[in-house]
Amino acid sequence: MLRLILHALAALILTLLTQIGGVAYLFALAAARICGLRRFPAKLALFLLCYAAATVATQFAAPAFGRVPLSCMAGAEDRLIVHSPIYCALNRNYITPKLRDLAEALATHMDQQFPGTVTVALDANFPFVNGFPLLPHLSHADGKKLDFAYYYKDAGGAFLNGATRSPIGYFAFEEPGPGEELPCAGHHDWLTTRWNFDALQPLFPAYRIEEQRTAAAVAWLTTEGAARFGLQKIFIEPHLKNALGISDAHVRFQGCRAARHDDHIHVQIE
Numbered sequence: 001m002l003r004l005i006l007h008a009l010a011a012l013i014l015t016l017l018t019q020i021g022g023v024a025y026l027f028a029l030a031a032a033r034i035c036g037l038r039r040f041p042a043k044l045a046l047f048l049l050c051y052a053a054a055t056v057a058t059q060f061a062a063p064a065f066g067r068v069p070l071s072c073m074a075g076a077e078d079r080l081i082v083h084s085p086i087y088c089a090l091n092r093n094y095i096t097p098k099l100r101d102l103a104e105a106l107a108t109h110m111d112q113q114f115p116g117t118v119t120v121a122l123d124a125n126f127p128f129v130n131g132f133p134l135l136p137h138l139s140h141a142d143g144k145k146l147d148f149a150y151y152y153k154d155a156g157g158a159f160l161n162g163a164t165r166s167p168i169g170y171f172a173f174e175e176p177g178p179g180e181e182l183p184c185a186g187h188h189d190w191l192t193t194r195w196n197f198d199a200l201q202p203l204f205p206a207y208r209i210e211e212q213r214t215a216a217a218v219a220w221l222t223t224e225g226a227a228r229f230g231l232q233k234i235f236i237e238p239h240l241k242n243a244l245g246i247s248d249a250h251v252r253f254q255g256c257r258a259a260r261h262d263d264h265i266h267v268q269i270e
């Protein structure tokens, strides 16, 4: 009985993390039983094989369901990159073709304005099923949401191409200065994904947001992005929006229950 519960739990966790991992796990479990595999390393290898095969097959299957993968294998010429291969290994890199076109056009625009600049994509969506959220982003559930990293510079002001402050691309927050707008001051929601990770903050390098590129990207998104690709909303933390001098109505605050957006930019299309 305990074994059954553990298997169910493993399948559930893999489903939440990768969407297709749970199915791959159950398939591998059945195959191991049929083949009489008993040793853990053999079973693990079988699972990894099933998962890898399912991940590759998904790249070909997902377009039939309206989502395409952003590639994690960027070449030297590519100006749009996914932050880490882990995003693709976990199937967190799927978006609608229209949103992919927007992301590529943004990266091209940034490269034209600031030659050589690389635009970094973070979490997108899972490959299948509308309404299946990519945790912890509850809204990333329909292929129409994509997070981008901010553009950064080092403490001396030199642009850091393709760099993020945190190794996973998230959770290295820009702290609002004294007197800046604090929309969630005094809120103590227990049901929230607005985590501050205070203890982690000193571990991240002291990069700062490169205002010129970041403001240019937002300006393009709110004009060309809206007109040509149906950009609907951008989430940026209010203190950054003010610092970057953004007043466009597409750029909004996500509310105090959603994650902070001073470590990444959230973009969604209609």
Ligand SMILES: [Zn+2]
Binding pocket: 137, 140, 145, 146, 147, 265, 266, 267
């Ligand atoms: Zn997002």
